Amino acid sequence: MLDQRLREGTTTVLPEAIHGMGGVGKTQLAIEYAYRHQSEYDIVWWIPAERPGQIGQALVELAQRLGLVTTTEANIAGPAVREALREGRPYSRWLLIFDNADNPEQVRHYFPQGGNGTILVTSRNRRWGQVGGSLEVDVFTREESKELLRRSGPPLRDEEADALAEALGDLPLALEQAAAWRAETGMPASEYLRLFENKRMELLEVAPPPDYQLPVAAAWNVSLDHLETRSPAALRLLQLCSYFAPDPISRSIFSGLGNSSIFPELDAALNDPMRLARAIREVNRYSLARIDHRTNSIEMHRLVQLVLNNRMTPEEQSRMRHGAHTLLAAADPKTPVSPASWPRYAELYSHVIASDAMKSDQPWVRQLVRNIAEYLYFWGDHDVSVDFSEQAWQSWLAIFGEEDQQTLLMGQWLCYMYWVVGRFDDAARLVAHLREVYERTAPADQEDTREDALDALQLEAAVRRVEGRFATGAELDRIAYERAHRAFGEEDPTTLNIAHNFGVSLRHAGDFRQALELDRSTLALKLRLLGREDRRTLITENSVATDVRETGDYVGARALQEPILATCRDMFGHGNPTTIETMRQLSEACRKEGDHLRALELATEAHAQFTRRYGDTHPQSLAAALTLSVALRQNGDLQAARTRGLKACEGYRQIYDQHHPHVLSADVDLAVTLRLLGQPEEARRLDETALASLADRLGAGHPLALICAINLASDLAALGLHEEARRRGEDTLALCRSTFGEDHPTTLMCAANLSVDLASVGAEDQAADLRRDTLDRMTRVLDAPRQEFESGMGHPATAQFREGLRANCDIDPLPL
Incomplete structure (x- = not known):
């Protein structure tokens, strides 16, 4: 039936969804379809879709598999993949399987909008039927259930198979577990039914699960009771895994216990590779988890995790959750800015959410949560970073209070992310709250030396700039700079960072000569202390070029900015935001210097790259659109300049106040074009x-x-x-x-x-x-x-x- 439905027409816009309750085999059906029809596709790609961050990582990996020349950043690789699949490059026949995609609104925008491929979705959510075709997967027919039970273990008479299938509710997950148990133990059907009924009654007396979960819980408890006697370490390992996401768990994560302790029998296995291997072998014998030897990982169904969780006492639950958090923190590469660490953070991301790591009071776990938030930003998934940061901020506020230092730092990060995605009102409200907390809690003798308070002051300055209050922003940055200079000296990295930001504010306030003097001094210090290959040095060098341009030396500005762009391309790559922004500013320098053709070439490329990365409503895309509009006008294409200019004006009004200087600047540039078009x-x-x-x-x-x-x-x-x-x-x-x-x-x-x-x-x-x-x-x-x-x-x-x-x-x- 699934094959027939997928052949009825193109499904790239309207996917075919397989939906049904947990444990009925939606994922297995998708796998079976892909296996049987793999010859009909050039490429088949499996995409875990429970969380947006997982989708982004799968698309990054697909970009590499397609041989696309792109970065490992999500907001570049994702659009590149969708466009390539739409165009059929290099494969026109493709199958994308979005597994466990429960939220259509979160997932749908990841679909290619056209092409000759197929999209298959598995979900527990019936609402997918409103998006495209929908096929509901129910429990097995009785004959299918009996066939599965007869495949292994001692022979079954028809009435025995029927009785087992009836007891197990024809639920595939429960049937599979019972079959694996019988195959391993050789237990007669009558004995298994007796054990199963005992477990079912125990569940009904304590905390009965939903009807469809009862057979799974009873079947698994039969096996878990036996495992508890045969291999306590294996049972403890499964209990630990129940606090991870129902995604592959790399065995390397289990090696990070160190001197910590969860349970003695589990500690021994986690600290001894041989004992861990034996425990995993026991788990595999009874099909209690999926062991993937190719990826060296363990994966457990979410219903089974629920069964394991319900078996534990509150103390056991607390210790297992704490143990999961400890292992996750130990696996943290602690370098969210580094692309080399992103695959590890992609793996940790879903486990951090599933384990409720945001509620942990362990300092290193809280640091991991902050690092995940930063990784999501540097990796390029800004919206997901905002959502994750908001969840962490709200959790920490409720648990630790607004005066907790880690909570304040997360608040600063969330404020920055609001600023990045253009949610300036939210940034303004949050920064006002943070400043009030700092002023209320900071000891008088530490007012000038608390780096977190200085960071908050700078954040407020940045928010005032986006509000268009340039003089206020410059005054706040001046205060921060003077405090840092007194407390740390001019060569301290904190002082240098604040000095750079002060230069930004001075430019917006219109004091270009003072900005140039400060930026040249800051650049000289950074060159001596950090070297030119450091990103912090390069952005200040670019600021000096901008200052030179604004003070009227257009030739000098271009001469400075040309090598900066070349260095950015070498250090960060052509598609990096720092490189693109440098390209845009070089376009402006070239235009003012008089080279209009070169300016148009650079402006066109910068605009294309920013819109490809962020869409056409992001602040950097709008700035690039305005630069392109002016470049088009200077090259005589007034109609195109008017079109770009109008879009920039409309876009700026969507993210800034109508009296913001950026909004008014776009109007001024558009007015020149209109006058030249005969509309004075x-x-x-x-x-x-x-x-x-x-x-x-x-x-x-x-x-x-x-x-x-x-x-x-x-x-x-x-x-x-x-x-x-x-x-x-x-x-x-x-x-x-x-x-x-x-x-x-x-x-x-x-x-x-x-x-x-x-x-x-x-x-x-x-x-x-x-x-x-x-x-x-x-x-x-x-x-x-x-x-x-x-x-x-x-x-x-x-x-x-x-x-x-x-x-x-x-x-x-x-x-x-």
Whole structure:
């Protein structure tokens, strides 16, 4: 029947789901189908799907199997796999089996959207029938049950097989266990039925399980009673495994007990490879768990775990859970940032959740929980990291309280993750809570020296930046920097990290010269203490290049940023976020330096890579879209620039407040494109609204407000309002000279436009003087460095000015 249903049509969008209660053999049916029809597929891939993190890891492994040139990061490999399967690269006939996928909403977006393959889902959830085809798996027919029972063990008469099948409820998992028991012991059917009935009655008297679980529990208790007598160590091993996930448990995890203790008989097995091997052999004899010798792992059905758990006393349960936590903590590589550790963390992830490790009070277990949260981020599954971190934060709040240090650290991490995924309101609320706790609990003599409190202060500064409160963010970072400098000295890694963040805030506050001075000092220290190959050094080196660009040295900025990009590619790879962001910023440097074709090439690639990694609504994707929009406009493709610009404006409004400087900056850039497309009135409306908000929030002399004002003057001139344009230009030029200096390119653009407006209102002499002075400065500031760099090529802005064309000023939102 399953074969027929799968042949009825394409199932890549609407999968075929096998659903039914636990123990009826859904997974076995999927395995049997894959086995019988393997010749019809080029590749068959099994995907554990109970938790999203497991799906991501399976897709990473599939990417490697498909030979895709990609990273081991989930948010890169996953989309690459889906696209390759959709296109049939390198295989057009594929079968994906999502096993135990109980939540359609969590799982469905991992499916390829097209192609010639097949998707098969196993689940206990009937709701899959609303997504695609659905096949319910029930218990065996009586004849199927009797056939399974007759395959092994002593011969059975028909009435004996029928009686056994009746007692076992025709449930495949229970039947399999009974058959394995009879095969191993040779016990007559009548004796097995007597033992089974005794166990069934015991279960009914104590805590009766659901009807469909009763046969499984009774059948397993028959075997477990025997194992308890024959091999106590084997029984204890099974009890321990009941606190892991119903996924493969690597035998290497059992080697981490060390000097800890769970139960004496179990301790002896865990500390002796030979005794452990004997215990596993006993488990295998009675089919009490699935032993996979290829992967050297043990796996247990979730219903069997429940049976084992229910047999234990509260004390035994507590000790086994504690033992599982101890072994998991010992298996922690303690390097969540390292790709080499990610496969181990992928294995630990599901066991940490299943064992309730978040509720452990063991320090190393709590550290493991934090490391899993960080691994999920560095591995690239940001949404899963947020969910996991939220669960840990809430658990620790309830158990340990808000003043517990580990709880506070998890709160900081969760705040950072909110910031990463653009949940800025949640980040703001959480950081306010964290700061209140730190201020309330910090001893007065430790206010300046607690690193966790300094981290919280920096987090608050970052949140204020995403709120658009740049001056407040800079003040918080200044306080953190001064405290760290006093407490630890300028060469301490904590101080260097805070110094870098202070530079970020200074740039957003518009103080580019102070940012450049601080970043150069920080870079010199990092080069001496960490070396250039350290990521922390490289990001500060990139900050220096950005500062150089914003202070007006476009050629110098490009010359700095080109080798930084090359180093990022060598160190991190082409698809790493740090590499992509460096590429985007190099595009901006190239555009301002005058190389518009190179800028467009870099902007196109950066935008494609960010959207492939994060989708098109992530903050970094939106910044890349805006960079691409401006690059398209500078290359003459106004319609494409308008399309990209509109999408960037819409996207920014979805994640930031409508008065956020990034939102208004996107409006200012779009307004330039609209004016060039012959829509000066719409451009004026955008610029006037943006200028009012920017001046109110940042001040009229902030660089963003000044760029907006320059463009507004151009809107007024395009509408024939030359006197208004002149007045706007004169006011803005005075502020530009104060903020940027007389020779900054932005000041020169403002002066160039004002000279045109002066001529338009009849002030010819004043216009000529300003034009002559501005042209001399532009030649010196823009042309001369570029001619040396580009072998005689002048700057396009100077050429446009000579032709009497107005200059357009762009805003490149800085990374928050």
